Amino acid sequence: MTAAPALTPRAWTLLALLALIWGASFLAIRTALDEIPPLASVVYRTTPAALALWLWVALRRLPVPRDPRLWAAFLVMGVLNNAVPFSLMAWGQLHIATGLTSILNATTAVWGVLVAALVFSDERLTPRRALGVTLGFAGVATAIGWRALAAFDITSLAQLAVIGGTLSYALAGAWGRAVLRGASPEVAAAGMLTGASLVMVPLTLAVEGPPPVDLAPRTLIAIGYYALIATACAYLLYYRILAVAGSGNLMLVTLMIPPVAITLGALVRDEVIAASAYAGFALIACGLVAMDGRLLRRPRQPRRG
Template sequence: MTPQTHIPARAWAALLLLAFIWGGSFLAIRTALDEIAPLASVLYRVAPAAAALWFYVLLRRLPMPRGRGAWGAFLLMGLLNNAIPFSLMAWGQLHITTGLTSILNAGTAVWGVLFASLVFADERLTGRKAVGVALGFAGVATAIGWGALLSFDIRSLAQLAVIGGTLSYAVAGAWGRARLRVFPPEVAAAGMLTGATLLIAPLTFALEGPPPLDLAPRTLAAIAYYAIVATACAYLLYYRILAIAGSGNLMLVTLMIPPVAITLGALVRGEELHPSALAGFALLALGLVVIDGRPLRAMREAFDATPSRR
């Protein structure tokens, strides 16, 4: 898709809505984890979302995927984009705040640029992107705390688990581009979530036992939110933004999510973030701005258009 420099007003509105939806998902997942185990929280996320998306696909009469190749691609995408990152981040959220989780999650865009440059010839790592990636690395390290990189307490391991999830997202992005572009986006999302369900269900039963069914209303509400709203509906909104604003503009949502998650974590759970986490997010945001390039070009064009003073 051709990059777009101008973002329509309706795309901005959709981006803000998506940021609020995904920002709220961190709080919803943490709320559910008060009562259910990490793998069960993932199963309760991907299975209902897959069912909702298949209902949408059938309603729209979209072409159904056929052949073992298609379902093999969905299975691997479900592993890389759902089963692994959702599980790692759910376990990580047991030990770190929702705000810090969202900040580390924003690093997905940085790792995605780096990994894509290694795989695709048309996404090579330019000098500007290299600077942005370096700033992104520094931002994540600052958010974690440079001293924590040398320690191996449970909090450090939880942060590393979240980072592992973002790396899995980056690999999934490359796999999705290579193998899933032939499917309608909604079908690809439904197939991916089905693959994730097939993988996470037996693992959940083997390691945690049957997922509990007698859940508190607040847990059920949290699950309904992050499964139906923040996964199934969010994918549909995601693809709408992609169509009207372009893939490059979608990266902006990663900058909008952490403020939402940080605010909700503070208001609802009384969470506090260390100043280093906020400084790390600022560095990470700067890195993403440099990678994107458009704000820098806009500043340069504005400077060039300014009449020189004599």
């Protein structure tokens, strides 16, 4: 694995901005869930975001692929990266705090390393990565709480739903690496969200009925934020950071999101999460640092003349 580029002040600024956008999305989604059901919240997220990204593609005059196999890949990617995780996490947020949801969401990178090691021959599970995965899963168990796992109630099920969403994200990452080639990131994101909408609209109609349209202003604002800002614009910002900072540094966003979500949940919704959740996040953070490896390397000694 090649070393990640050094973080410039500009890259740090973009990382912080993305963390703020995604951290606030947990509050926006929870606000919308006060009035709309979970599957409808996903439809209101993927469909406007897809339209916004296709508008961006048209304005940039980016080539749109015509290969049916690539569009089928977009559909699968939309299911794995949007439809499944968005639905599971939206339902989970009905029963657990937004801050805890963001902490559990941080395990996406842990699953990503494990899935990549199982699928790709060049992503071996080295001792350092195995340590990171172990710490990450220990953090998940700590954040959820061993007693909660033993009791297993609706809260435990909600937390496991969020974990299921992060596993789906990891599977999407492996799928995207394997099949999504030949399309620009913007087109891939637009196609993925389109595929998710094609799945979610009929599913929502069948399970929940037509999504409500007579919504309160605060719900409309929340939907507008998490669909257009935290999804469409965030994807464009994500790929911009990827270009200037590298994939290794993007992992830092995972650690920067929970503090934002926890703070906003406490300020706006008076949410309080258990001390075990903070301890779990600390373990997850240690696991991500171990997998990244840069802080564990010995600094090079300057050569003497």
